[in-house]
Structure formats: C-alpha cells, structure tokens
Amino acid sequence: MTDPTPIDRLSRHALVMALWTPAGFVAVALLHMGLTGGGPWWIAAGMAMILAAFVGHIIINVATSSSFTSGETALGALSYSAALVALVLGRLIGPDDMGEGVFLAIGVGLAVILAAVIVYMLIAFGPRGAFARFDVIRDNNLRASSRLQHRGGRR
Amino acid sequence: MTFLLLSALALIFFYGIYFAARTARLGLAPAHFLDGGSALPGWAAMFLLPGIVLAGIGIDRHLGLVALYGLQAGHIGMGMIPVAIAALLIWNRMWYVTRIANLTTPGEALGRYFDSIALRVVLLGLSVLFALPFAANILSNAASLLEGATSGLIPRIAGVWLMALASAFAAIIGGWRGTVQTLAMLSVLILLFVLVVTLFTEVTAQSPGFPIAAMPQENGIMWDRLPGVLQNVFGVGKTVPAGGIFTAVGVASTLLSLVGLVISPAALYLAQTSRHGKTLGLSAVWLTGGLLGSILIVGVPVLAFRMIEGPFALAELLYGVEPLISVMLLIVMLAGAILAINFFVVGSTLLVLREAVLRYLLPQLNTVQQRLAARIALGFAFFFMAFMASFLPLISAILASVTLPLSVQLLPAIAGLTFLRWISRGAVLAGLTLGMLIVVFTEPLGLILFEGLFVDLPWGRWPLTIHSAAWGLVFNLLLVLLASAATMRHPQRYERDRLHNAIKEATGPASRGLGAMGGFFIIWSFLAYGPGAVLGNTFFSDPIFTTLMPVLGVPSLWIWQILFWLIGVPLIWLLANLAGFGSVSQDRIKPITLGPPPGQKPPGWLAESLRRIT
Numbered sequence: 001m002t003d004p005t006p007i008d009r010l011s012r013h014a015l016v017m018a019l020w021t022p023a024g025f026v027a028v029a030l031l032h033m034g035l036t037g038g039g040p041w042w043i044a045a046g047m048a049m050i051l052a053a054f055v056g057h058i059i060i061n062v063a064t065s066s067s068f069t070s071g072e073t074a075l076g077a078l079s080y081s082a083a084l085v086a087l088v089l090g091r092l093i094g095p096d097d098m099g100e101g102v103f104l105a106i107g108v109g110l111a112v113i114l115a116a117v118i119v120y121m122l123i124a125f126g127p128r129g130a131f132a133r134f135d136v137i138r139d140n141n142l143r144a145s146s147r148l149q150h151r152g153g154r155r
Numbered sequence: 156m157t158f159l160l161l162s163a164l165a166l167i168f169f170y171g172i173y174f175a176a177r178t179a180r181l182g183l184a185p186a187h188f189l190d191g192g193s194a195l196p197g198w199a200a201m202f203l204l205p206g207i208v209l210a211g212i213g214i215d216r217h218l219g220l221v222a223l224y225g226l227q228a229g230h231i232g233m234g235m236i237p238v239a240i241a242a243l244l245i246w247n248r249m250w251y252v253t254r255i256a257n258l259t260t261p262g263e264a265l266g267r268y269f270d271s272i273a274l275r276v277v278l279l280g281l282s283v284l285f286a287l288p289f290a291a292n293i294l295s296n297a298a299s300l301l302e303g304a305t306s307g308l309i310p311r312i313a314g315v316w317l318m319a320l321a322s323a324f325a326a327i328i329g330g331w332r333g334t335v336q337t338l339a340m341l342s343v344l345i346l347l348f349v350l351v352v353t354l355f356t357e358v359t360a361q362s363p364g365f366p367i368a369a370m371p372q373e374n375g376i377m378w379d380r381l382p383g384v385l386q387n388v389f390g391v392g393k394t395v396p397a398g399g400i401f402t403a404v405g406v407a408s409t410l411l412s413l414v415g416l417v418i419s420p421a422a423l424y425l426a427q428t429s430r431h432g433k434t435l436g437l438s439a440v441w442l443t444g445g446l447l448g449s450i451l452i453v454g455v456p457v458l459a460f461r462m463i464e465g466p467f468a469l470a471e472l473l474y475g476v477e478p479l480i481s482v483m484l485l486i487v488m489l490a491g492a493i494l495a496i497n498f499f500v501v502g503s504t505l506l507v508l509r510e511a512v513l514r515y516l517l518p519q520l521n522t523v524q525q526r527l528a529a530r531i532a533l534g535f536a537f538f539f540m541a542f543m544a545s546f547l548p549l550i551s552a553i554l555a556s557v558t559l560p561l562s563v564q565l566l567p568a569i570a571g572l573t574f575l576r577w578i579s580r581g582a583v584l585a586g587l588t589l590g591m592l593i594v595v596f597t598e599p600l601g602l603i604l605f606e607g608l609f610v611d612l613p614w615g616r617w618p619l620t621i622h623s624a625a626w627g628l629v630f631n632l633l634l635v636l637l638a639s640a641a642t643m644r645h646p647q648r649y650e651r652d653r654l655h656n657a658i659k660e661a662t663g664p665a666s667r668g669l670g671a672m673g674g675f676f677i678i679w680s681f682l683a684y685g686p687g688a689v690l691g692n693t694f695f696s697d698p699i700f701t702t703l704m705p706v707l708g709v710p711s712l713w714i715w716q717i718l719f720w721l722i723g724v725p726l727i728w729l730l731a732n733l734a735g736f737g738s739v740s741q742d743r744i745k746p747i748t749l750g751p752p753p754g755q756k757p758p759g760w761l762a763e764s765l766r767r768i769t
Binding site for chain 2: 007022026
C-alpha cells in the first residue's frame with residue numbers, strides 16, 4: 001500500500017482484526033483445553049491455529065501491499081516473549097505433573113512460529129534486509145557516509 | 156457458562172463500538188455515513204455474503220430442522236450454489252448500473268430504469284419489512300436463546316433491549332462503513348466457529364455420531380431421503396405430509412426463497428456501495444459455494460445429530476469438556492442473529508432515509524444535517540425493531556414469514572434491470588402485484604386474515620409442499636413474459652436499451668460458453684435439488700444399474716448431496732472467472748444519464764397524504 005490514506009489504514013486494521021479475533025479465540029480455547037488436561041495434541045492444534053492466523057496475516061499484507069505495523073510487531077514480540085518466559089518458568093517452578101508432552105508441544109509450537117517469522121522475513125526482505133531489521137548498532141552511526149547505498153546505507 | 160457467554164457477547168459489542176468510533180474519528184465527509192463513500196472495502200463484502208446467507212437461514216433454526224427432519228432438511232444446503240450464482244450475476248451488474256448511470260440505491264435504480272414511482276414504493280415497503288418484523292423476529296428468537304443459555308438470568312425482553320441498544324450504539328456512531336466492517340468480522344467468526352465446534356464435538360464425543368449412527372426420527376419422517384417430488388397435500392396447517400415436508404420441489408422452492416436474501420434491498424445496497432475488484436468472485440466461489448456449502452451439507456448433519464436434544468443440552472455437555480468451546484457454540488447462534496439484525500436494520504433504514512425522507516420530505520438538508528437525520532432514523536429503527544421483538548413477537552413472526560418470498564418477487568424487475576432489456580414496466584408491475592398477492596395468501600399472513608374475516612380457505616401454508624416464494628414467482632414470471640411480449644416495442648424501450656448498451660460496453664464482449672454454462676446449470680439444478688434429486692434417495696445404496704448391493708455405511712442421499720455440491724462449485728468458478736462475473740472494474744465505464752433528471756418534488760399522492768397527516 002503506497003502512501004495509504006487513513007481509510008486504507010483503518011480498512012487494513014479491520015481486516016487484520018477480522019482475522020485475529022476469531023482465530024485468537026479458537027487458539028485460546030484449544031490451548032486451554034490442552035493445558036487443563038486435554039493433552040499435547042490440543043496444544044499443538046492451538047499452536048497450528050496461531051500459525052495459520054500468522055500466515056493469513058502475511059496474505060493480508062501481500063493483498064494490501066503493506067507490511068506489519070510497528071504496533072503489530074510490538075504486540076507480537078511481546079506476546080511471544082511472554083509465552084517463552086511462561087514456558088521456562090512453568091518448567092522450572094511449575095507443578096511436577098506438567099508433563100514433557102505439554103512442554104514439548106508448546107516448545108515446538110513456539111519454535112515453528114519463530115521459524116515461520118524468519119522464513120517470512122527472508123522471503124520478504126532478503127537475507128541482508130532481514131538482518132538489517134535487527135541491526136540496531138548501525139542505526140547509531142550518524143555519519144553521512146553511512147547513508148550511501150554502496151556502504152549499505154538505508155536511512 | 157453465563158459469565159463466559161456474557162463476556163464474549165460484551166466483547167463483540169465493544170468490538171463494534173471500537174470500529175464505529177475509529178470510523179467516525181477519520182473525519183470523513185458527512186455523506187460517507189450513509190454510503191461509505193461508495194467505496195466499502197472489497198474484503199468486507201467478500202466475507203459478508205456467506206454470513207448474510209447463513210444468518211438469514213437462521214443457524215439455530217436450520218440445525219433444529221435438520222435434527223428433526225434429517226437429510227431432507229439438510230438438502231437446503233445445496234442452495235448455496237444457486238445463491239452464489241445469483242449473487243455473482245446480480246451484484247456484478249448492480250455495481251455497473253450504479254457506476255454507469257449514477258443510480259445509488261436499489262429503489263432509485265429500479266425506479267429510474269422503469270420510470271416507476273410504484274417500484275420505489277415497493278422497495279421502501281420491502282426495506283421496512285426487513286428492518287422491522289424480519290429483524291425483530293430474529294432478535295426475539297436470539298433473546299429467547301440467550302434467556303435459555305443464561306438459565307433465565309437475562310429474560311427475553313431484557314435480552315432484546317440489551318442487544319438492540321448495543322447494536323444501535325455502534326450503528327449510530329459508525330454508519331454504513333463501520334457496520335459493514337464489524338459484520339464482516341462476525342461473518343468470519345461464525346464460519347470458523349461452526350467448523351471448530353463441529354470438529355471438536357466429534358473428536359471428544361463418547362458415542363458414535365452421524366453418519367455411523369442413524370438419526371432417531373419419529374412420526375414416520377424419512378430422515379435419510381426426500382419424501383418424493385411433490386406431496387398431494389393442501390399445505391401446512393391443513394394436512395400433514397407423509398414422510399416430511401421437504402420434498403424435492405419443496406427444497407427447490409425453499410432455495411428460491413434464499414435468493415430473496417441476496418436481492419434484498421440492503422444486500423443490493425452493499426453491492427452498490429462496494430469498491431471495484433475481484434473479491435466478488437472469491438466470495439461467491441470459495442466462501443459461499445465452497446466453504447458455506449461444505450458446512451451446510453457435510454457439517455450441519457453431523458452437528459445436528461448431537462443437537463437432537465436441543466442446543467443447550469449440547470452446550471452443557473461441551474461445557475464439561477471445554478467451557479470456551481461451549482461458549483463458541485452459543486456465540487455462533489447469537490452472532491448470526493446479531494449480524495442479520497444489524498445488517499438489515501442499518502441497510503434498510505439508510506435506504507428508507509435516502510429514498511423517502513431526504514428525497515421527498517426534507518430535500519433541503521445539507522450533508523451534515525443528513526448525517527444527523529440518519530443517526531436519528533437509526534435510533535428510531537432500532538427502537539421500533541426492539542419494541543416489536545419485545546411485545547409483538549407473534550406479529551413479527553407472521554410478517555417475517557412473507558419477507559423473503561416477497562423479496563423474491565422482485566426477481567423479474569431486477570433481471571430486467573441487469574440482463575433482460577425486453578422486460579417492461581407494465582409487465583413488472585403486473586407480475587409483482589400478482590406474485591405478492593399469491594405469496595401473502597400462501598403464508599400465515601393472508602391465511603389468518605382471510606380466514607378470520609371471511610371463510611376458511613381450502614389450502615394452508617405451502618400447498619403441495621411448495622414454498623410460497625415459488626408459487627408467487629411462477630405466476631409472476633408467467634405474467635411478465637406475456638405482458639412483455641405485448642409491449643416489446645414500447646417507446647420506453649429506448650432508455651432501457653441505452654443502459655444495457657452502456658453495461659455491455661463497460662463489461663466487455665460477452666464470454667463464449669455462457670449458453671453452455673446455462674444449459675449445464677439447468678441440468679445440474681434438475682438433478683441436484685429439482686425433481687431429479689429423488690434419484691439420490693437410493694442411487695448409491697440400491698443402484699439400478701447393477702444387482703450388487705453396496706454397503707456404504709452412509710445414506711445414499713448424503714453422497715448425492717456431496718457429489719452435486721462438488722460439481723456445483725466449479726460451475727460458480729467458471730461463471731466468476733471464465734465469464735468474468737467475479738470482478739468489477741471502472742476502466743471501461745462511460746457514464747450516462749438515464750431518462751429525465753430526477754425531480755425533487757414528491758408525487759401527487761404522496762404530497763396529498765403528507766398534507767393530510769401534517
């Protein structure tokens with residue numbers, strides 16, 4: 001979406017919410033089922049739902065010629081970090097009967113989501129562009145020459 | 156369960172208010188409130204089409220019917236193919252009509268094309284029927300469901316007003332665009348939740364379900380077959396048809412009434428106010444014909460089997476396994492009702508406002524005042540709708556029963572506007588009048604009135620197990636054909652030709668193979684849901700072409716339904732992509748002005764009526 005109007009931005013936001021609201025509810029229900037005694041397959045189903053919604057979000061980005069907004073990226077990173085911390089804490093100080101199956105299902109699910117994010121970034125931005133997204137050190141270099149194209153400048 | 160359910164409902168309503176507020180804060184021109192700037196996002200209409208159809212059928216009602224009548228009621232799911240085809244053909248052409256001749260509402264389009272005030276009035280009447288009794292009936296049923304689900308914590312009347320109030324807030328703030336964006340999400344939610352609940356129920360069930368177990372039926376109902384092509388009965392209320400009411404022709408005529416949803420004034424308005432693009436094809440082929448068709452044909456019998464003791468029994472059972480899935484089951488039914496109420500009340504009210512109030516009664520209002528008028532009108536519409544749902548549920552139900560069949564009677568007029576230029580004004584009006592009269596007298600409205608005032612009629616509802624929509628449309632079409640033949644060279648034909656020529660130019664050369672597709676569709680219809688569908692009763696379990704007796708383990712009719720649904724989806728795809736009805740484009744449009752410029756002066760009879768009232 002080149003130079004989107006406010007209507008375009010709201011329309012895209014509504015579309016993203018139309019995807020994540022039902023998918024999120026279903027994922028929460030499946031994860032809850034798995035964590036309250038249903039077993040690892042329900043957790044895997046919940047993770048698969050999140051992955052499917054992520055793929056749907058990428059399709060929306062392609063269809064609307066847009067990318068993840070900073071708010072979406074922040075929310076995604078925060079949720080992912082919280083899930084990761086909860087998993088580690090759960091394993092360390094949680095109940096003993098938190099089986100390996102549950103740990104494995106959540107761990108593999110989070111790993112697959114991370115892999116999906118990496119694959120998406122590689123395809124969308126290329127290896128160099130994907131790395132540049134995290135290369136905050138270079139952002140601190142304010143020399144004018146850093147902006148030159150042949151020096152990898154991107155600001 | 157009550158707390159979870161109410162929390163989920165509250166979240167849905169807050170979602171609506173959030174997007175309404177975001178839309179209002181965009182600072183768009185006030186006229187956007189009424190029509191979304193005629194550029195509603197294509198994805199919203201794409202998701203809304205299957206949602207409108209499913210909500211119009213009534214999810215809980217349909218599940219109840221399939222639980223009661225088995226696969227003969229489930230055969231209604233075949234209707235998703237003709238409904239998708241009707242949407243493709245009519246919505247596509249309505250979009251072009253709007254852009255070519257600047258005819259911005261369905262009433263204006265039909266009224267200007269046929270040069271008829273009467274058609275505008277009919278459209279207004281239909282809009283009112285959809286906005287008030289039709290929506291009130293759905294709201295009343297939803298509130299009863301909520302009362303049952305909360306074990307009486309929220310009585311029916313309180314439920315009616317709570318849901319109406321929450322819906323009204325969002326509509327009054329966000330207008331047409333805000334409403335459509337929210338309802339699109341509800342549509343996605345319903346489709347996804349139905350799938351998840353069905354799969355979850357089957358995976359966690361303790362006992363085998365359909366198709367391994369047979370549906371328990373009483374009163375001689377044939378749950379696994381269609382009870383004949385027709386039944387020689389006088390209609391519901393007079394004679395009980397043996398084996399069930401869903402005969403092949405009964406199913407076909409019921410499907411016809413579903414087309415009434417797609418050509419309802421609010422649905423046509425949605426088509427007219429959508430942005431150009433290719434989303435119509437995606438919606439018709441994959442979401443309506445494909446996904447919704449699969450849900451209704453494959454999923455609903457499976458879920459309905461688990462709901463033989465009612466939705467609350469299944470919800471209780473699921474609550475013991477996973478509370479959130481139980482809430483999802485109830486939300487599916489309630490969200491369907493919320494979607495239908497919001498769509499028909501908001502769409503129809505805006506149409507009545509634009510067609511009658513802003514055009515004839517208060518033409519001097521500027522756009523800011525028009526927006527204020529629209530907000531006031533929406534408030535009144537939701538109030539009267541909730542009032543009817545609360546205190547007049549029986550009257551709402553009776554009037555709602557005629558709404559869809561009456562809407563179907565507009566089909567010849569819309570066909571004339573979009574494809575058949577030889578259909579004339581006189582023919583449309585004569586056919587419409589006859590068709591509407593027949594509908595009224597084959598539904599409770601006419602039967603109760605006539606029998607209460609005069610004598611008992613020999614027929615009841617749906618004589619010969621044929622839906623009132625089909626009774627009306629058959630005679631309607633007959634009259635339209637005869638009258639159009641007599642008025643073929645009427646001078647008014649010139650204006651109609653101009654519009655059709657402009658549409659032809661805008662849509663490009665006609666695709667080859669349309670005739671073959673039409674022929675194939677007729678054969679498909681005959682076998683899928685027409686008289687030929689009775690072959691499916693035993694075609695796979697007791698085949699006529701061999702003496703072998705196959706052991707399928709599933710009813711033959713179910714295989715027949717799935718097979719013809721699978722054949723039907725590619726048919727929609729061909730129409731959408733090969734014939735080009737799946738996309739609309741501005742590129743070749745050359746605007747025209749149809750007929751004399753529209754006058755702002757109200758017609759004499761309307762002015763006189765107003766003078767007497769005021």
